[in-house]
Amino acid sequence: MSLASALYPALKPWLFKMDAERAHEWTTRMMRISHALGLLKPDALPPMKAVDCLGLRFPNVLGLAAGMDKSASAVEAWGALGFGFVEVGTLTPRPQPGNPKPRLFRLPEHEALINRMGFNNPGIHAAVSRLAKRRTSAVVGVNIGKNFDTPNEKAVDDYLACLKAAYPVADYIAVNISSPNTKGLRDLQAEESIRQLLAALKKEQASQENQHGKQVPVLVKIAPDLDGAQIEALARVFNELAVDGVIATNTTISREAVAGHALEKEAGGLSGAPVRERSTLVIQAFRTLLGADIPVIGVGGILSGAHAVEKLNAGASLVQVYSGLIYRGPGLIADVLRALKS
Numbered sequence: 425m426s427l428a429s430a431l432y433p434a435l436k437p438w439l440f441k442m443d444a445e446r447a448h449e450w451t452t453r454m455m456r457i458s459h460a461l462g463l464l465k466p467d468a469l470p471p472m473k474a475v476d477c478l479g480l481r482f483p484n485v486l487g488l489a490a491g492m493d494k495s496a497s498a499v500e501a502w503g504a505l506g507f508g509f510v511e512v513g514t515l516t517p518r519p520q521p522g523n524p525k526p527r528l529f530r531l532p533e534h535e536a537l538i539n540r541m542g543f544n545n546p547g548i549h550a551a552v553s554r555l556a557k558r559r560t561s562a563v564v565g566v567n568i569g570k571n572f573d574t575p576n577e578k579a580v581d582d583y584l585a586c587l588k589a590a591y592p593v594a595d596y597i598a599v600n601i602s603s604p605n606t607k608g609l610r611d612l613q614a615e616e617s618i619r620q621l622l623a624a625l626k627k628e629q630a631s632q633e634n635q636h637g638k639q640v641p642v643l644v645k646i647a648p649d650l651d652g653a654q655i656e657a658l659a660r661v662f663n664e665l666a667v668d669g670v671i672a673t674n675t676t677i678s679r680e681a682v683a684g685h686a687l688e689k690e691a692g693g694l695s696g697a698p699v700r701e702r703s704t705l706v707i708q709a710f711r712t713l714l715g716a717d718i719p720v721i722g723v724g725g726i727l728s729g730a731h732a733v734e735k736l737n738a739g740a741s742l743v744q745v746y747s748g749l750i751y752r753g754p755g756l757i758a759d760v761l762r763a764l765k766s
């Protein structure tokens with residue numbers, strides 16, 4: 425067992441007594457230091473077969489979901505822990521502080537989190553400078569969004585600015601239109617809005633490809649709170665515009681699974697175990713509706729290897745985790761990769 429996996433069960437009770445965001449900052453700092461000292465090693469794993477997807481070669485199918493490394497400050501450390509890919513961000517054109525604290529809450533009884541971080545990030549340019557110097561074999565995706573004070577009518581300018589800045593350093597770009605914590609952002613999922621946004625981004629992608637001589641896939645990250653008609657409309661647009669991939673799903677605004685919990689009324693997106701089933705259903709629906717050449721990345725409530733297998737069986741080509749890492753620690757990485765091997 426690696427040092428990180430061995431230490432986590434002992435550290436967890438202490439971390440869980442700390443404010444959730446402080447614990448996150450402390451852990452990230454410790455990871456960076458441990459990595460610099462050469463102490464961060466993955467658990468012993470069976471040899472993994474690399475996976476070809478999105479025109480990229482992934483060392484393995486497990487990725488770190490967006491939001492954990494918003495500033496792209498620890499990609500090497502995440503890679504060293506065993507992740508095959510790391511999605512940094514969400515990044516916006518200008519830096520922004522996000523919502524007032526507290527804005528991250530644990531619901532341990534449900535192995536869940538509620539967050540209303542609000543895209544706190546150093547801005548796309550700061551992240552791009554870091555990524556230009558990265559040294560990791562993990563694939564790196566850059567998740568992009570709009571600033572909180574950019575009206576939806578101008579959202580396309582923000583996404584274009586981020587796409588242009590990220591293109592030279594990103595292995596893939598994820599267009600986040602599904603965070604519940606930026607006012608109006610999820611309205612961009614409406615059929616006409618998403619068609620306009622994606623048409624502009626696909627055009628810019630082609631121009632960037634010419635300029636840089638490399639094809640960087642553009643994926644869209646969607647919410648779990650979509651009904652059948654909305655899913656069909658989105659799939660229609662994704663097929664029509666030949667989007668390169670779909671990431672399903674973000675956090676949910678539903679509180680059904682945590683009804684009665686003291687923190688139920690906290691505004692924000694719910695993640696972890698309560699979103700698992702819904703996210704799997706959404707993956708399944710998109711897999712059925714999308715063309716075979718548009719892969720789905722499955723994320724939402726993976727807390728064990730079996731959960732990751734469930735997502736792959738639902739049609740995901742790759743999977744990501746966030747909340748599971750908080751509740752199960754870095755041992756979850758080996759748990760997932762072993763389950764996928766067997």
Ligand SMILES: Cc1cc2nc3c(=O)[nH]c(=O)nc-3n(C[C@H](O)[C@H](O)[C@H](O)COP(=O)(O)O)c2cc1C
Nearest residue numbers: 489490491513514539673674695696724725746747
């Ligand atoms: C604290 C927190 C911050 C997040 N920030 C982002 C973000 O900036 N961009 C994004 O696309 N998703 C963000 N997410 C959503 C996750 O990437 C993931 O889609 C969601 O949490 C479901 O996966 P999980 O159940 O494994 O956590 C965030 C999630 C959490 C818990």
